[in-house]
């Protein structure tokens with residue numbers, strides 16, 4: 001049977017804006033208050049999805065969430081009509097209001113952790129939405145994420161859905177951004193590499209001094225248990241606290257893997273040699289494992305954070321060669337683009353580099369890899385998922401028209417309080433659920 005990896009990219013929502021909400025994420029803080037273009041952002045994302053589809057990959061779309069989130073504002077004590085709730089919150093608690101307007105669900109690498117059927121005890125694909133507890137604006141995502149994933153992967157014969165972990169910092173879970181699966185082939189049992197920022201229950205272990213470590217070891221272990229992974233096929237590695245302090249808020253800002261390739265920066269992890277030896281042992285020797293380490297002398301952590309060299313997608317093309325999908329910020333940096341050009345000449349499976357413009361997302365700290373959620377699957381599992389979320393010529397045209405019809409070209413902080421924006425967002429999402437045939441996944445559709 002044919003197995004492959006599908007990518008599900010987040011469709012950018014109509015309220016995409018720069019609010020400076022993510023301490024520890026350099027781009028988010030430095031672009032705070034700039035005005036954004038939701039329309040351009042959504043179109044840049046759609047172009048990347050279409051490009052991967054055209055390269056021969058299976059590409060899907062993950063729907064955005066409803067924002068401003070008036071339900072959360074009501075939970076926090078704001079009352080009246082929706083317009084009054086928005087107006088009062090914007091006036092009385094502007095920081096809270098900005099948070100409930102974020103389109104952050106676009107970064108679907110943080111939507112969930114997925115284990116493919118080849119790795120799980122019951123032979124199903126397992127999904128656990130990430131609780132994203134570390135940032136208030138992101139902690140609003142998991143319930144709807146779960147509903148959307150269930151509307152995409154409905155068939156219980158193939159797909160198992162778990163509730164997100166307890167909403168507490170001890171189980172801080174940032175999903176697939178901190179999870180990489182290494183395997184000899186997509187359909188064979190792989191090694192799942194979980195990367196965490198800190199130990200929740202052991203204060204003697206190192207932690208960053210400046211910025212938060214969002215993800216805990218205990219969250220990783222819980223997800224591995226829920227998914228029925230075998231101990232012999234799981235590796236837990238701690239992120240180097242010093243790189244978190246330099247702006248590496250997720251591991252996918254400093255490492256990326258695909259099949260038998262792990263591409264990472266020298267400073268990415270704690271106890272690197274020892275843990276990579278465990279990875280190699282669990283991976284086995286039947287297929288060569290390429291551990292591509294980038295040295296400080298080649299690319300510094302600062303350059304990696306600026307250019308998102310590691311927030312790239314390493315994908316396997318239909319001919320078996322691998323390509324790196326990188327942001328244009330990597331191309332614009334001479335040291336980084338030279339590194340990537342040279343990498344394709346080496347004796348590793350990576351043979352191509354493709355650059356895409358996802359600037360609107362990059363300015364909030366979201367590169368190509370942040371925008372996608374990977375699901376390794378078989379042809380049969382693909383047949384079992386909701387076919388209307390899969391990218392093709394016609395869906396690409398429909399979604400571009402949908403964006404043109406509903407999205408604003410410019411959005412500033414002051415625009416967020418416009419009650420019309422909520423109406424526009426709901427109208428757009430209602431239509432989207434029909435295009436993608438998701439059913440009523442949004443709360444406003446149940447009222």
Ligand SMILES: N=C(N)NCCC[C@H](NC(=O)CCC(=O)O)C(=O)O
Nearest residue numbers: 019020021022028107109177250370
């Ligand atoms: N690395 C991965 N996989 N994802 C990137 C997520 C970026 C997101 N930015 C934001 O949420 C910024 C929102 C704002 O400031 O308006 C975050 O920090 O969680």
